[in-house]
Amino acid sequence: MTVSAPATPLAPEPLVPRAGFLERQWRVWRRKKIGLASLVVVGFLLVIAAIGPLIATHDPNRNKLTATLQSPSPAHYFGTDKNGRDIYSRVIIGARISVVIGFSAVAVGITLGSAIGLISGFVGGALDYGIQRVVDAVMALPGLVMLMALVSVLQPSLPSLIVVLSIWVMPRAIRVVRGEALITRELDYVNAARALGATSLRLMFRHILPNVMAPILIIASVTVGQAIMTEASLSFLGLGVPPPAPTWGNMLSGNNRQYMTVAPWLVIAPGVAISITVLAFNMFGDALRDVLDPRLRGS
Amino acid sequence: MWRYVVRRAVGAAIVLWLVSIFVFVAVRALPGDAVLVKIGESGRISEAQLDAARRELGLDDPVMIAYAKWAGGFVRGDLGDSVIQEGMSVNSRIRKALTPTLELSLLSAAIGLPLAIGLGVISGLRQDTWLDYPLRLAAILSLSVPNFVIAVSALTFLSRRFAYAPPFGWVDLWDDPLHNLEILLLPVLISGFSVSGTLMRMTRSSVLEVMRQDYVRTARAKGLAARDVIWRHILRNALISVTTLLGITVAFMLSGSVIMEVIFAIPGVGRLTLTAIQQRDYTQIMGNTMFFAAVVLISNLAVDMLYGVIDPRVKLR
Numbered sequence: 055m056t057v058s059a060p061a062t063p064l065a066p067e068p069l070v071p072r073a074g075f076l077e078r079q080w081r082v083w084r085r086k087k088i089g090l091a092s093l094v095v096v097g098f099l100l101v102i103a104a105i106g107p108l109i110a111t112h113d114p115n116r117n118k119l120t121a122t123l124q125s126p127s128p129a130h131y132f133g134t135d136k137n138g139r140d141i142y143s144r145v146i147i148g149a150r151i152s153v154v155i156g157f158s159a160v161a162v163g164i165t166l167g168s169a170i171g172l173i174s175g176f177v178g179g180a181l182d183y184g185i186q187r188v189v190d191a192v193m194a195l196p197g198l199v200m201l202m203a204l205v206s207v208l209q210p211s212l213p214s215l216i217v218v219l220s221i222w223v224m225p226r227a228i229r230v231v232r233g234e235a236l237i238t239r240e241l242d243y244v245n246a247a248r249a250l251g252a253t254s255l256r257l258m259f260r261h262i263l264p265n266v267m268a269p270i271l272i273i274a275s276v277t278v279g280q281a282i283m284t285e286a287s288l289s290f291l292g293l294g295v296p297p298p299a300p301t302w303g304n305m306l307s308g309n310n311r312q313y314m315t316v317a318p319w320l321v322i323a324p325g326v327a328i329s330i331t332v333l334a335f336n337m338f339g340d341a342l343r344d345v346l347d348p349r350l351r352g353s
Numbered sequence: 354m355w356r357y358v359v360r361r362a363v364g365a366a367i368v369l370w371l372v373s374i375f376v377f378v379a380v381r382a383l384p385g386d387a388v389l390v391k392i393g394e395s396g397r398i399s400e401a402q403l404d405a406a407r408r409e410l411g412l413d414d415p416v417m418i419a420y421a422k423w424a425g426g427f428v429r430g431d432l433g434d435s436v437i438q439e440g441m442s443v444n445s446r447i448r449k450a451l452t453p454t455l456e457l458s459l460l461s462a463a464i465g466l467p468l469a470i471g472l473g474v475i476s477g478l479r480q481d482t483w484l485d486y487p488l489r490l491a492a493i494l495s496l497s498v499p500n501f502v503i504a505v506s507a508l509t510f511l512s513r514r515f516a517y518a519p520p521f522g523w524v525d526l527w528d529d530p531l532h533n534l535e536i537l538l539l540p541v542l543i544s545g546f547s548v549s550g551t552l553m554r555m556t557r558s559s560v561l562e563v564m565r566q567d568y569v570r571t572a573r574a575k576g577l578a579a580r581d582v583i584w585r586h587i588l589r590n591a592l593i594s595v596t597t598l599l600g601i602t603v604a605f606m607l608s609g610s611v612i613m614e615v616i617f618a619i620p621g622v623g624r625l626t627l628t629a630i631q632q633r634d635y636t637q638i639m640g641n642t643m644f645f646a647a648v649v650l651i652s653n654l655a656v657d658m659l660y661g662v663i664d665p666r667v668k669l670r
Contacts, residue, residue, distance in 0.1 A: 187364075191371035194646040194653075198608035199626060203642055206630040207379045283499050287612060290501045291627060306505050314509040321509050325502040333497035340493075 082345050089341020095334035102146060103153035112140035114147040115298045123317045133319035135310055144300035145323045151301050152331065155212065156282040159219035164274045166220070167227025172266070174228065175235025176258050182232070189225045197222055198287060205293045212295050215288070219281050226273055234266040268346040275342050279335025286328050302328045354661070361657060365650040372646040373427060376639050377420050423639070432640035437632045443640035447622060454621035456526060457613060458606050460537060461544040466602075469549035470595060473556025474588065480561060488553070495550025500609050503543050504616045523620050540613040548606050556595050563591040593664045600656035604649045 083090055102109070111131070118138030126133045132141035174185040192200070201218055208214040238244060239262060247261050288294045289303025297304055305324040314320050414422065426433055432443035476488040511517040519539050526533045563569065564587055572582045611623030618624075622641060629637035 187367055187371060190364075190368040191375060191646075193604075194368055194372055194649045195642065196604045196607040196611075196645050196649060198611050199623075199642060199645045202611070202627065202630055203376070203638055204379065206633070206638070279497070283497075286499060287501060290499075290612070291615060293630070303501075306501065311505070314505065315512045318509050318513060321502075321506055325506055328502055329498040332499070333493065336493055336497050 083341075086341045086345065088337055089345075092334040092337035092341065095330065096338055099149060099153060099331055099334070103150045106146050106150050110140075110143035110146045112143040114139060114143040114300045123313060125317070126319055132323040133317065135305075135317075135320055136313055139300075141305070141319065141323050144305060145302070145327050148300040148302045148305065148324065149327065149331075151212070151295055151299065152282045152285060152328075155215050155219065155285045155295075156278045158216045159281045159285075160223055160274055160278045162216065163220035163223025164227045164270060164277070167224035168231045168263075168266075168270050170224070171228040171231030172235050172258050172263060175232035176239055176254070176262060178236075185228070186232070189228050192221070192225050197284065201284065201288055202291065202293055205288060210288075210293050210296055215285060215295060219285060222284065223277055223281060226277065227270065230269050230273055231266050234269055235262055238262045238265050272339060272343045272346060276336060276339035279332040279339065282335070283328065283332045357661070358658065361654055365654055369643075369646060369650060370424075373424050373643060374420075376642050377423060380635050380639055381416060381419075427643060432643065433636045435629075435634055435637050437629075437634040437637070443637050446625060446637065447640065447644055450620055450622045450625045452526065453523065453619045454607075454610055454614070454623060456533075457537060457540060457544065457610050457619060457621060458603075460541040461548060461606060461610075462602075464541060465545035465548040466552065466599075468545070469552035470556050470592070472549075473553040473595075474560055474591070476553070477557040477560025477564070477591070478583065478587075489557075492550045492553040492557075495546055495553070500543055500547040501612050501616060503546070504540070504613065507539060507543065508616075519617060521618075523618065536617070536619070540617045540619065544606065544609045544613050547609050548602060551605070552595070552598060552602060555598050556591070559591040559594045560587060563587050566590075593660070596656065596660055596663065599659075600649075600653040603652040607645060607648065 116139065118134070121130070121134050121138040122136055124130055124134040124138075130140050130142060132145060134140055135144075170185060174182045195203075201222055204218045204221065205214065208218060235258075239257075244257060244261050247257055252261070285294060286301070286303035289301040290307045292304070292307065294301050294303050297308075302324045306321065310320050423433065430444070432447075435441045435443055435446060438446065472488050472491075476485045476492075479485050508519070520532065520536050523536065524532045569582060569586050572586045573579075577586075607623070610621060611627065613619065614621040614624040615627055622644065626638065626641040626645075628634075629641060
């Protein structure tokens, strides 16, 4: 008797070869036209942020007092501001700041938040209670108020904004991941792994984490947009990356506000840039949620 | 019921206590007298005021004692004196700023909430129709276009097109109600729009979820009029879960009011906080932060109570 005889399959083999990962993704995504379009916008934004200095036509911070408040023209695509700075170049370089802060804050906040949420949900008990009350405390402060206070303590700068915004991101990740971990840790396969002698660390990161990845990705994608919007709000209030660095928020505030009636192009370029960016992240997040979370499909 | 209320109130008190520690530590984290050096760096403060500020901030005291003094004051409802505004207590400044903020928030809620819930319901009931699409678009725009972009664009547009500028300065509601409402018109409309997006989407998905429930199918199957199914079966259940969101809305609206107050020069608590931050008025910052946290916690508590009252299935324990 030969062992190598082909085993009888329990179910008939599918006639079509099983599609690869990319192909399966493509099948789902190609019906998500809006999701794809927003992904393209996000990609475009990333490219601009990456190659910004190459496509900027002027030094974003150079004052040119012979060319103040000029309307859009071939020389200055989006016009110039009161100091004669080229708005097109400032929007392009401003994209960098928004992207760097948005993505870093979300990466740090979601990673730490997921780890804390995982531990909180998995370990439970007094530790969980303690962590959740701290999360309550952070969430009890209206977002902008907490951020304003923290920025003022740390002094506004690129790194401090990343730190502060990641503190703002963290509670959401903690909440969601903890909730999922509480459910997942009771599932049979986790108990089976435990019975086989898996350590807590292994259970958490090897068995539970992969199963809570979908909600983590969903909050991450939505939160990038919100983080960019919040950074712009702080910047607008004068608590962002300090001038003269161009940010979308500070281009709409301060000195520029006095001249907007005579020079509406001061509003248009940065306003459209923020809005489209946040819109794209929100729409992408919606599509991602539809794809990853079938329970919510269509809602 | 009362046991639940007490337990939740104790929970909220614990959270408030944690907030007070954060706030205190954040301000104390600045190296000792550095705070005062910063206050005094522009030379607008006398040595005597510096001493007063030092005492006020408890910089002479050990950390624990300083915290106990400040937190004790908070428990008694006394947040201390402003470091910058001589002779003004933090309390009195918050109290003065409270009316404008309250007005702004309540009016925005009065416009935004019914609109959001109404349109959210319509959008859900008419899923994937030509009524649903524009409403969904409006909702996602409300989420995506920051309120300050709307405000700045609106101001620019109105002044260019109609040579309209919102009235300058602030007039109290009791002094001249009409003028007061004119000042608030634009900020109220904008923050009403900003707050409605999230709520509209949540209402819509809540309606969609309820519509798929078995009891709705049963109601339809037994031949109830569509109107009765919608009002008595779908809406009553869908709107219950919408109420739970009102708590989040309060915090969200307070964030938004900061920006509206700054743009439209409304002397509310949000603008007071920003001014305090710019002037490094640390007692005022601490006081305002505690005030905001208390408001959010109390409204969350109220919403949870409300939830128990309107949904007979929920037993508050």
